[in-house]
Every structure is written in C-alpha cells, then in structure tokens.
Amino acid sequence: MTTVAQLRKAALGLPETEEGTHFGMVAFSVRGKGFASVTGDGRVQLQLSDDDAEAALAAHPTGERLVRMGTPIGVRVPLADVDGQALNSLVRAAWYRRAPKRLAAALAAADAGTAPDADLPPGIGKPATRALLGAGLPTLEQVAGRTEAELLALHGVGPKAVRILAEALRERGLSLR
Structure with a gap:
C-alpha cells in the first residue's frame, strides 16, 4: 500500500517536476504538462502510453482506463493497491511520456x-x-x-x-x- 507522500517523493524526484492542483486534486506536471494526480477517493491517475497502460492494468486489476473525450490517455488505480516499486515505475513512465524530448533524453x-x-x-x-x-x-x-x-x-x-x-x-x- 502506498501513500500520497510516496507518490509525491517519486514525482518530485524527477527533473523539473512541479506540484500543484488540478480540479482540486494534488497533481504533478513537467514543464506545464500534467502526468500524475490523485483523486479525492485515493486513486492515482497516470498519463501513460497505450502499451504502458495495458501493462499497468494487467498488473493492477482494480485499475481502469483513463479516457478524455473518447481518447484513452492513461490509467486510474487505487493508490492503496500499488506497491512502492510499481508506483515509482508508473510515475516515471508517465513523466517520460509528458516530458520534452531533450529533458527525457537527459x-x-x-x-x-x-x-x-x-x-x-x-x-x-x-x-x-x-x-x-x-x-x-x-x-x-x-x-x-x-x-x-x-x-x-x-x-x-x-x-x-x-x-x-x-x-x-x-x-x-x-x-x-
């Protein structure tokens, strides 16, 4: 079981990550592009590629697809159902997806x-x-x-x-x- 504090540590450990809020949720972005947030009921939302989202859903059956205007953009998983190592990996994958190419290459x-x-x-x-x-x-x-x-x-x-x-x-x- 992981906590928002662990999510915060994983996200803020990545370059140029900023913490803020998005629709009242704790949210993390890189150069203005959101890649992770936490809902009021304790679910982490991660912007992932289709392949990463499929792998995340296979590993976390309590998760669900995150869809915006009919387009899949990632996953939503209860934070309590993700262990720390898996959370770090998912946050990093979401960061890589949203970070500028040069920053990701660095x-x-x-x-x-x-x-x-x-x-x-x-x-x-x-x-x-x-x-x-x-x-x-x-x-x-x-x-x-x-x-x-x-x-x-x-x-x-x-x-x-x-x-x-x-x-x-x-x-x-x-x-x-």
Whole structure:
C-alpha cells in the first residue's frame, strides 16, 4: 500500500517536476504538462502510453482506463493497491511520456550513469547518483546549493549518501546550504 507522500517523493524526484492542483486534486506536471494526480477517493491517475497502460492494468486489476473525450490517455488505480516499486515505475513512465524530448533524453542519460561533467563521489551508490543526475545535479558545486532535506527528498538519496556528499563538499571547502 502506498501513500500520497510516496507518490509525491517519486514525482518530485524527477527533473523539473512541479506540484500543484488540478480540479482540486494534488497533481504533478513537467514543464506545464500534467502526468500524475490523485483523486479525492485515493486513486492515482497516470498519463501513460497505450502499451504502458495495458501493462499497468494487467498488473493492477482494480485499475481502469483513463479516457478524455473518447481518447484513452492513461490509467486510474487505487493508490492503496500499488506497491512502492510499481508506483515509482508508473510515475516515471508517465513523466517520460509528458516530458520534452531533450529533458527525457537527459534523464535517460542520467539513468545510464552517463553525464559528461559529473563529479559525484562513487561511494554514494548508483541509486543516489541516478537521483542526483536526474534532478540536474551532476556536480558537487550544484549539490552545495541544496539543503540536506532537499537531497533526502530525492528518491534514491539516503542519509549515507548525504553524509558522503557532505564529506566530499568539505574537502573542497564547500557545504550544503
């Protein structure tokens, strides 16, 4: 069972994601294009491709197609019926569908661990590295502009990664904001 807080963490861990409201629902968008929202009765709505929607419905039989003006645009699934890992995957797929191509390509490169100017310490681990690259923070100088709380809010960044980052920043005469 997942919560709105977990959805929020998964969505806001993706580049240029903003939280707002849409028809009174908590909603997430990338550059003004909505990709996920939560209904008042606790169902997550995700804008997915037909293939991703079919896979989501096969994995979550309590879900239903999300249709706008006769056109299928995604799925609606009770948040309580989705585990955390599946939710992260669905949110990411919805984000990729709505994000501009260049931004999506940058995240794909970050996921692959290929950022040309990255200087993050390898000891933080692959999930933290992907999270930081995905959030547009490939260098320690950029990480220094964030607070510990902001880093911990990124999906994949934990206390150990923050401690290692803080040590690397201290070695360069920098610190977290």
